[in-house]
Amino acid sequence: MFPSVASTLSLSLLKACSVVLLILVARGLVLLINMLVVAPMSDPLKKIQGPDGSLLQNHFREVMDPSISPNTHEKWVKSFGKTFRFHGFGRHDFRLLSVDFCVMSHILNSPIYEKPWQTRSLLTNLFGRGIFAMEGAEHKALRKLIAPAFSTQSIKTMTPIFFQKAEELRDKWEVFASSPTATLVEDAKIPPLPAPPYFPSPSFAEAVIDIAHWFSLATFDVIGLAGFDYHFHALQCESEEVYLAYRNMFRIADKGPKLRDLVQLYFPIIEKIFPNEATRITNESQRVISEAGQQLIQSKKLAILAEKASASEIKEKDILSLLIKSNLSADISGRLSDADLLSQLSTFLFAGSDSTSLAMSWCIHLLSLHPDIQDRLRSELNSLSPCASNSSSTSGYSAPAHAEAIDGLPFxxxxxxETLRLCPPVHGTMRVATRDDNIPVSSPIVLRNGTIIQPGETIRLRKGSYVHIPIEALNFSTDIWGEDARKFNPDRWSSLPHPARVPSHPGLANLMTFSFGPHACPGWKFSMLQTKIFLATLIPHFVFEPAADIQKFNAILTRPYVCDQFEFGARLPVKIGRVNL
Structure with missing residues (x-):
């Protein structure tokens, strides 16, 4: 009797499991058919022209690989117009791309469009709930909270730090430039650099240094001091514990998301059950950063509360202190937790150090390729007062006043x-429509059936559609910048074409590098002034020449590498020689 009952129960359980499995398979098939067949048929983007592909073909490399994307964008604009669609994860996945500023302005200013949840999850996993991972009302409140830290007045108080670290870097390079024929690389396994087919070297002592590495150290030190009054001492010795934690974590970010990372977004339990080396490094780095960050936040919070209680002026001017002060002044319901404060610092450190160091590196690289422009810039810098080329942060001159003089140099x-236009640290970004929308256009669009959408009319985009924001393509647009848009020509900024003069971002015209709208980079003034001060400190002392053929690759940021030596990672070697002052 009992075996019979057990058999009956087992059979019933098996049938139930089979039914559940059949339901799941059927539901999966329905979703798959809807995704691959039904949904694409009703997608408004299906009507728009664009490159075609096979069933599972994507166009991600054509859109996002900086080694081919400029030619791809130019080719597609000529073939399909300023606004077109391309394939994401297969022929069924239509995505919008446009170099029509009217389209981009609408998308970047509209609350309908947000960063995809996948992007926000990746950023949160690395940096916590920083400003770049937030959307909607939460993002708006945080922007208001951090605004005082990036005001013009606040940035002026940070200029002594800019000068201090620029001069420290200059002194390092002076030693290198005094060592003829020195080749400075960080890894003995890296092969020697190929001889570049460029103009001959002048007769001065020279060395080959990886400027990307050295600028990264310097800007890390800057953001440490300006951001939260913390001494990394990266320029002197790359051994400080918190610096190494950040740098190890950022190295993982530099590699970009792998297939496993994308799968983990949908199945987070994989990371917990089967942690890999990247997960272990990230977790350990975050532990070190969290412990140090919590101590720093608590000490600064106590100092600010004590100064408020005594009604004395708050002396701390670093971003963290200003952020804490702003946070304490906010309504209790709108205040950030200590963990969220730390997330903002990690976000600022990555965005503020690596993006600025890349801007400086690309600028020196471009100047090395254009010695005439380099000479003109050196002459302008030498036209400042003597302290312009022999400045010292302890020499008694006013750093803010000197910074203002440097900031006012037109060339x-x-x-x-021009460097930021040609070499934006962020190649592009993405948005997703949170509801159906009609997007206005300023350039005609010829649909696949021959219908023409005229300027002033709209195209329809349905909820869930992805939009790629092609920062580089807009910066390279000949319709905006002229026929020489892909050439390094600083003189264009003295007589910009009309399309480039109509500002989308206050103070930056139609330069897309810092984006615009509610999600524009809050630290763009900080980055611009820091870059100018470093260049003003270094260029009067050194002459730069190319040392290798340099290409770009995309991770989170657009980084340089030596042609045919990609496996050795991001590097930008440049010949450096002393200027006889």
Whole structure:
């Protein structure tokens, strides 16, 4: 009797499991058919022209690989117009891309469009709930909270730090430039650099240094001091515990998301059950950062509360202190937790150090390729008062006043802007529509059936559609910047074409590098001024020449590498020689 009952129960359980399995399979098939067949048929983007592909073909490399994307964008614009669609994860996945500023302005200013949840999850996993991972009302409140830390007045108080670290870097390079034929690399396994087919070297002592590495150290030190009054001493010795924790974590971010990382977004339990080396490094780095960060936040919070209680002026001017002060002044319901404060610092450290160091590196690289422009810039910098080329943060001159003089140099400003236009640290970004929308266009669109959407009319985009924001493509657009848009020409900034003069971002015209709208980079003034001060400190002392053929690759940021030596990672070697002052 009992075996019979057990058999009956087992049979019933098996049938139940089979039914559940059949339901799951059927539901999966329905979802798959809807995704691959039904949904694409009703997608409005299906009507728009664009490159075609096979069933599972994507166009991600054509869109996001900086080694081919400029030619791809130019080719597609000529073939399909300024606004078109391409394939994401297969022929069924239509995505919008446009170099029509009217389209981009609408998307970047509209609350309908947000960063995809996948992007926000990746950023949160690395840096916590920083400002770049937030959306909606939460993002708006945080922007308001951090605004005082990036005001013009606040940045002025940070200029002594900019000068201090620029001079420290200059002194390092002076030693290198005094060692003829020195080749400075960080890894003995890296092969020697190929001889570049460029102009001959002048007759001065020279060395080959990886400027990307050295600028990274310097900007890390800057953001440590300016951001939260913390001494990394990276320029002197790369051994400080918190610095190494950040750097190890950022090295993982530099590699970009792998297939496993994307799968883990949908199945987070994989990371907990089967942690890999990247997970272990990230977790350990975050532990070190969290412990040090909590101590720092608590000590600064106590100092600020004590100064408020005594009604004395708050002396701390670093970003963390200003952020804590702003946070304590906010309504209790809108205040950030200590963990969220730390997330902002990690976000600022990555965005503020690596993006700025890349801007400086690309600028020196471009100047090395254009010695005439380099000479013009050096002459302008030498036209400042003597302390312009022999400055010292302890020499008694006013750092803010000197910074203001440097900031006002027209050709330096043009060189920096032109570098940021040609080499934006962020190649592009993405948005997703949170509901159906009609997007206005300023350039005609010819649909696949021959219908023309005229300027002033709209195209329809349905909820869930992805939009790629092609920062580089907009910075390279000949319709905006002229026929020489892909050439390094700082003089263009003295007589910009009309399309480039209509500002989308206050103070930056139509330069897309810092984006615009509610999600524009809050630290763009900080980055611009820091870059100018470093260049003003270094260029009067050194002459730069190319040392290798340099290419770009994309991780989270656009980084340099030596052609045919990609496996050795991001590097930007440059010949450096002393200027006879």
């Amino acid at each position: 330096l400003d043009a060189v920096v802007r």
